[in-house]
Amino acid sequence: MTEKSKIETTSGKPAHPQVESLCDQLTAGRIDRRSFLRSMTWLGVTAASASAFAGFIPAPARAETPVAGGKLRFGCAIQEITDPALTSWIEASNLYRNSLEYLTYVDADNIVHPYLAKSWTPSADLTVWDFELDERAKWSNGDAFAPEDVIANIQRWTSPDSKSSNKTAFEAIKLVEKTGPHSVRFTLSRPVASLPEQLYSYTCAIVHRDFDTSGANWPANPIGTGPFKLVSFEVGRQATFAKRADYWGTPAHLDEIQYIDLGTDIATHLAALASNQVDLIYRATIAEYDLMKSLPNIQILTGSAAHTLVMRMQVDAKPFDDIRVRKAVQLAADNKQMLDVVYRGEGQIGGNYHVSPIQPDHFPLEPVARDVAKAKALLAEAGYPEGIDIELTLGNTQGRWEQDTAQVLQQNLAEAGIRLKLNVLPAAQYWPVWDKVPFGATYWAHRPLGSMTLDLAYRSGAAWNESHFADPAFDAALDSAMGTVDPEARKVAMEACQTILRDQAVMVQAYWPARFSAAGKNVRGFVLHPADYFRMDGVWLAKA
Amino acid sequence: MPLILFILRKAGQALATMLAVSLLVFLALEVNVDDVAVKVLGQFSTAEQRAAWLEANGYNAPFLWRYLEWLGGFVTGDWGMSTYYRAPITDLIPDRLAATAWLALGALSLIVPFGLGLGVLAGMRPGSLTDRVVSVLSVVTTSIPDFASAVFLSIVFVFWLGLLPGASTMIGGFALKELVLPVLVLALYSTGYLARITRASMAEVMATPYIRTARLKGASLPRIVFHHALRNALITPITVILLQVPWLLSGVIVVEVFYAYKGFGTLLYEAAINSDIYLIEACAMVSVLVVVTTQILSDLAYGLLNPRVNLLGAPKPAKGDAA
Numbered sequence: 001m002t003e004k005s006k007i008e009t010t011s012g013k014p015a016h017p018q019v020e021s022l023c024d025q026l027t028a029g030r031i032d033r034r035s036f037l038r039s040m041t042w043l044g045v046t047a048a049s050a051s052a053f054a055g056f057i058p059a060p061a062r063a064e065t066p067v068a069g070g071k072l073r074f075g076c077a078i079q080e081i082t083d084p085a086l087t088s089w090i091e092a093s094n095l096y097r098n099s100l101e102y103l104t105y106v107d108a109d110n111i112v113h114p115y116l117a118k119s120w121t122p123s124a125d126l127t128v129w130d131f132e133l134d135e136r137a138k139w140s141n142g143d144a145f146a147p148e149d150v151i152a153n154i155q156r157w158t159s160p161d162s163k164s165s166n167k168t169a170f171e172a173i174k175l176v177e178k179t180g181p182h183s184v185r186f187t188l189s190r191p192v193a194s195l196p197e198q199l200y201s202y203t204c205a206i207v208h209r210d211f212d213t214s215g216a217n218w219p220a221n222p223i224g225t226g227p228f229k230l231v232s233f234e235v236g237r238q239a240t241f242a243k244r245a246d247y248w249g250t251p252a253h254l255d256e257i258q259y260i261d262l263g264t265d266i267a268t269h270l271a272a273l274a275s276n277q278v279d280l281i282y283r284a285t286i287a288e289y290d291l292m293k294s295l296p297n298i299q300i301l302t303g304s305a306a307h308t309l310v311m312r313m314q315v316d317a318k319p320f321d322d323i324r325v326r327k328a329v330q331l332a333a334d335n336k337q338m339l340d341v342v343y344r345g346e347g348q349i350g351g352n353y354h355v356s357p358i359q360p361d362h363f364p365l366e367p368v369a370r371d372v373a374k375a376k377a378l379l380a381e382a383g384y385p386e387g388i389d390i391e392l393t394l395g396n397t398q399g400r401w402e403q404d405t406a407q408v409l410q411q412n413l414a415e416a417g418i419r420l421k422l423n424v425l426p427a428a429q430y431w432p433v434w435d436k437v438p439f440g441a442t443y444w445a446h447r448p449l450g451s452m453t454l455d456l457a458y459r460s461g462a463a464w465n466e467s468h469f470a471d472p473a474f475d476a477a478l479d480s481a482m483g484t485v486d487p488e489a490r491k492v493a494m495e496a497c498q499t500i501l502r503d504q505a506v507m508v509q510a511y512w513p514a515r516f517s518a519a520g521k522n523v524r525g526f527v528l529h530p531a532d533y534f535r536m537d538g539v540w541l542a543k544a
Numbered sequence: 545m546p547l548i549l550f551i552l553r554k555a556g557q558a559l560a561t562m563l564a565v566s567l568l569v570f571l572a573l574e575v576n577v578d579d580v581a582v583k584v585l586g587q588f589s590t591a592e593q594r595a596a597w598l599e600a601n602g603y604n605a606p607f608l609w610r611y612l613e614w615l616g617g618f619v620t621g622d623w624g625m626s627t628y629y630r631a632p633i634t635d636l637i638p639d640r641l642a643a644t645a646w647l648a649l650g651a652l653s654l655i656v657p658f659g660l661g662l663g664v665l666a667g668m669r670p671g672s673l674t675d676r677v678v679s680v681l682s683v684v685t686t687s688i689p690d691f692a693s694a695v696f697l698s699i700v701f702v703f704w705l706g707l708l709p710g711a712s713t714m715i716g717g718f719a720l721k722e723l724v725l726p727v728l729v730l731a732l733y734s735t736g737y738l739a740r741i742t743r744a745s746m747a748e749v750m751a752t753p754y755i756r757t758a759r760l761k762g763a764s765l766p767r768i769v770f771h772h773a774l775r776n777a778l779i780t781p782i783t784v785i786l787l788q789v790p791w792l793l794s795g796v797i798v799v800e801v802f803y804a805y806k807g808f809g810t811l812l813y814e815a816a817i818n819s820d821i822y823l824i825e826a827c828a829m830v831s832v833l834v835v836v837t838t839q840i841l842s843d844l845a846y847g848l849l850n851p852r853v854n855l856l857g858a859p860k861p862a863k864g865d866a867a
Binding site for chain 2: 075080082161235236237250253258260261262263264265267268269270271272273274275277278291294426427428429432443506
């Protein structure tokens with residue numbers, strides 16, 4: 001490890017007071033390198049100097065030199081896009097990600113890097129954040145990227161009549177103001193250590209300051225700061241992006257990217273890949289694993305992520321308002337069997353508290369063993385000695401594995417006398433009711449930190465609190481976790497959050513499935529980002 | 545003159561059918577106005593935003609009034625905007641219908657010659673080896689649902705032999721190669737069905753006294769088939785072919801979705817899964833229009849092929865009946 005004095009911040013200003021403590025913790029072996037790097041970059045330390053301090057050896061130079069040019073065809077749903085802040089599917093964000101950029105960039109290892117903001121400096125109490133914007137950044141219409149753009153975006157996300165999920169995520173922002181020709185200041189109502197990371201959420205793409213006055217429809221007026229420009233866009237059919245010659249940053253390798261809508265059947269996506277109609281597909285599931293393995297001309301891409309199916313019970317809806325019923329469901333569920341049967345063991349077992357072992361703030365709680373006898377006893381105590389009839393609503397929003405999981409749960413619960421009926425809806429019809437049904441199976445996408453998910457889904461009164469769970473002790477523990485930079489202190493706070501959530505039996509969260517995708521053998525530089533945030537500027541096609 | 549009367553009567557019936565269907569469709573999709581607001585504004589909209597949208601778009605008017613307004617708009621060509629595609633519906637439907645028409649044309653170009661040909665061959669000599677082979681093949685192909693034959697053909701021609709493309713998006717323009725698999729799936733099912741109908745019809749005609757007379761007069765088999773039997777034997781198959789048209793134009797959702805073929809079936813499917821109500825309503829009306837039009841054409845064809853059928857419904861006196 002190098003000396004603390006060699007730590008540099010992105011702004012060139014003195015480092016945040018907690019930086020020294022983080023260095024000491026790493027040296028003493030109390031935190032791992034990944035947590036160290038992530039926390040350091042939140043505080044505005046450059047990833048390079050933090051890595052050097054942690055003794056990370058730079059990755060060896062690439063064996064192949066990227067080839068410039070070519071057209072990549074990407075099999076992906078072409079969903080309607082109007083306002084990026086209102087996007088409800090990540091697929092759609094991956095299209096405008098080519099043309100619109102974010103203030104920060106979070107890589108596949110969850111390390112935050114400068115993007116449109118070249119540096120940030122938090123105050124000691126983490127409530128005032130100064131962002132320095134990259135003065136080179138330019139919009140495709142020739143305008144310079146300016147603090148007014150950032151202010152306009154934050155204001156439209158958090159305004160009282162905003163319909164964006166950003167409204168909840170950034171409700172702590174009290175004020176955003178211009179402090180210089182290229183700088184803005186965010187003033188928060190409470191400390192939020194992970195603010196730079198949250199600014200890379202898929203709905204946080206920065207649009208031009210005149211976005212609302214020019215129709216609030218991005219494909220109709222596709223101004224962006226990014227490395228590609230939108231050439232054509234047809235919902236349900238195709239979208240084409242071309243490389244921008246006047247891009248302000250490092251130019252992309254590809255000349256053109258064409259996204260092709262291949263419908264909903266992943267077997268068709270693989271058929272298109274096998275017959276060289278596309279070079280890359282968005283996602284595959286375990287159901288296609290054998291087929292992928294049998295195809296000689298493709299490469300299988302795998303990864304892990306904190307994405308999962310949450311079968312949550314509304315704590316204020318009958319019969320789940322009785323904690324004994326919820327606990328009986330949780331005790332009768334066999335999480336390992338669900339992972340083994342549905343996902344062939346490809347993933348990690350869940351602990352019914354919606355924080356993944358791959359998230360750095362995860363606290364490893366002792367698992368609670370399955371106990372069917374105790375589940376039966378609890379049901380009898382709750383007034384259901386003959387068992388109980390309940391219904392689980394689901395929509396297979398990410399594929400058939402959701403229903404398969406529910407079917408294994410159905411068998412598990414039957415052993416305890418819980419007769420589970422499955423109400424399977426089409427995917428698009430599940431979303432209008434996902435937060436209304438008493439017992440629902442909802443897919444939750446990856447978030448870099450467990451606390452981010454808990455804040456969205458389980459804080460009292462949160463917009464996406466589908467279980468209606470409300471507990472002041474949980475909220476206080478979550479506040480503490482979110483306002484703490486120190487990874488160790490954060491884990492302690494997270495232990496409290498996780499324990500409360502698990503012991504209140506809010507959900508069966510059986511497992512964290514592995515992720516799959518596939519590409520042609522000549523595709524290089526594509527990173528299977530855990531949140532499915534696919535940046536294409538580093539992707540290139542090798543010559544055959 | 546009777547022909548014009550016939551067409552007018554049929555058109556009146558078709559109009560009545562369309563009106564009834566339009567009321568049912570509107571009732572099913574728009575009776576619950578809150579659902580409409582959620583579908584149009586999305587799940588993150590607030591109750592106030594939905595109420596304002598309903599007020600601004602006239603949803604607080606009585607149901608019947610709204611229906612008449614919608615119907616008026618539909619008749620005058622104002623089909624509304626698709627909430628999913630963000631485009632006028634009148635711009636979306638013609639292209640998709642044309643794409644499906646290509647698919648239907650491709651399928652019919654296989655179904656008609658092969659279905660009729662195999663059926664006639666089998667029905668010429670009932671009980672012969674040809675008849676048995678054709679009958680067994682027909683039963684097998686009509687028994688396999690289209691989604692199963694789509695998977696089977698993809699495994700063979702895409703994954704195994706690598707001869708054909710796996711998706712039929714036509715993104716790079718019309719490509720005959722991309723049309724092959726969906727056309728084959730549709731043809732496989734319908735050719736067998738048509739062959740069975742033709743075979744039964746042919747066999748029935750071949751057993752009639754006038755064919756026996758022709759045989760006794762020493763006419764050759766080709767002459768019997770082409771000069772005497774075929775016209776009567778084709779009445780039912782032609783009707784069946786015409787009834788295939790509405791299915792091919794608006795009912796091939798499974799095949800289009802499987803091959804990502806951007807036709808009318810996929811449009812209807814995407815409208816349904818994305819709760820795009822104006823588009824569902826328009827697609828339903830277009831489907832009904834296709835059905836009633838082909839039914840009129842089918843009745844006309846039936847009348848032309850079979851002179852005993854009186855298009856206006858009054859029985860024609862048979863030869864020899866006393867006046």
